Amino acid sequence: MTKKEQLKKLNNQILKCHRCTLKLGCSNIVFGAGNPEAQIIFIGEAPGKKEDEIGVPFVGSSGRILDKMLASIKIKREEFYLTNICKCRPPENRDPLPEEVKECxxxxxxxxxIIQPKIIVTLGKYALNSFLPTAKISEVHGKIINVEIKKIGKIKLFPLHHPAAARINRKTKALFEEDFQKIPNLLKNKKEQ
Ligand code: SF4
Incomplete structure (x- = not known):
């Protein structure tokens, strides 16, 4: 089975999921989008209002910031994959609860x-802490961290602030933009290895 077919099969499984109560309040399960062969995966927290309506990740205001940053480093849509730690929208855009993160x-x-990316870019503290529960985004943003995921193996994590946080705080925005500019070099280094 190709990676695309495997992702489709997984998506079909998730459509039937009721592991947590988030399913009760969402309009669409937002599985993910992008290239199944991507070298890089961006992982956010959970779908927002617009994402929930359309069923696609990062199409709202945070998505526009992300698009702008991706354009600034000339990474094309087909070069990456986007998803969230929780596939259903939390009510009123609240933060996902630990038990919801755990279930998803x-x-x-x-x-x-399936995708086997070279680099995982986490967006915001919830995505970061789903990999490294005690890490602080203020301390590790913009740094490569080697993590080992059970049954997957070693992978490089690159934590960034969430675009939504960058939108509301000028200092966070500057850090987010500065860290984002490091991505092309990370990808280049991986290709050369
Ligand atoms: S958030 Fe995840 S675990 Fe909870 S119902 Fe949706 S798909 Fe299932």
Whole structure:
């Protein structure tokens, strides 16, 4: 089975998921989008209002910031994959609860296992802490961290602030933009290895 077919199969499984109560309040399960062969996966927290309506990740205001940053480093849509740690929208855009993250984690893990990216870019503290529970985004943003994921193996994590946080705080925006500019070099280094 190709990676695309494996992701489709997983998506079909998730459509039937009721592991947590988030499913009750969402309009669409937002599985993920992008190239199944991508070298890089961006992982956010959970779908927002617009994402929930359309069923596609990062299409709202955070998505526009992300698009702008991706254009600034000349990374094309077909070069990456986008998803969230929780596939259903939390009510009123609240933060996902630890038990919701825990229930959805196996799906994210399967997506990573299928795509086998070289680099995982986490967006915001919830995505970071789903890999490294005690890490602080203020301390590790913009740094490569080697992590080992059970049954997947070693992978490089590159934590960034969430675009939504960058939107509301000028200092965070500057850090987010500065860190984002490091991505082309990370990809280049991986290709050369
Ligand atoms: S958030 Fe994840 S675990 Fe919860 S219902 Fe949706 S797909 Fe299932």
């Amino acid at each position: 984690w196996p799906y994210l893990k399967k997506q990573i296992a």
